[in-house]
Amino acid sequence: MNGNIIDVDQGNFQQEVIQRSHNVPVVVDFWAPWCGPCRMLGPILERLANEPGSNFVLAKLNTDQNQAIAGQYDIRGIPAVKAFRNGQVVDEFVGAQPEPNVRAFLQRVTAGARPRPQRQARQQTKPAAGPAQRLQQARNALEQGNGCEAQRLLKDFPAGAQASEANQLKPLADFMCNTPRTGEANVDNLYDQALSALRRRDYSAALYQLLSARNQASPAHKSQVQQVMQGVFALVGDTDPMVAQYKSLVQ
Secondary structure (H helix, E strand, O other), X not given: OOOOEEEOOOOOHHHHHHHHHHOOOXXXXXXXXXXXXXXXXXXXXXXXXXXXXXXXEEEEXXXXXXXXXXXXXXXXXXXXXXXXXXXXXEEEEEOOOOHHHHHHHHXXXXXXXXXXXXXXXXXXXXXXXXXXXXXXXXXXXXXOXXXXXXXXXXXXXXXXXXXXXXXXXXXXXXXXXXXXXXXXXXXXXXXXXXHHHHHOOOHHHHHHHHHHHHHHOOHHHHHHHHHHHHHHHHHHOOOOHHHHHHHHHHO
């Protein structure tokens, strides 16, 4: 195994998957030697992990040898693939998939990953865009699931006609870049589901999960969730009937 592909087990799962996923997306391939579909999917994942510029770590876990981990993550069929960000599962699929589907999955789960240092340096040398262009770039980044890039574009946003919308989008960018932890397991789980839906551009599902989180959150976190919902409203647009429906529920 090279640096982008590692074997994990009960002993190192916490360090190599959970802790590492705070710095880089970790995609876990739950497999077993006897599983035919696993032998079809595994090489695809490994090839994509080895592509130049790949921005994730592939962790392979043998479910026969690590049944406790498999049970913990409710693995009922293999191959099963789960993507971890910030210690949490953010997306997943079960069964062998063709390469285009796997590639699309990986693009979703790595879209918000922090850029590599050399890429970040190039971004910093770009001429500053005007407010309207910066706002549009931030919107594009959010639609692509790249909350950290949107966060960068919205930081220290200048006063002017676009400032109000930029301020509405900031909590959404913050949420997608570094999903907060409340210490309330049910709310944190809803946050993770909302984040996964946002990265799929399933805004209806995202708003449903966020509304559920708002209704269950402690008073200290209710306003935080509502600000994220306002960001989704701004991203989708007031003309969408779904936005009007959810706005009526949070007023």
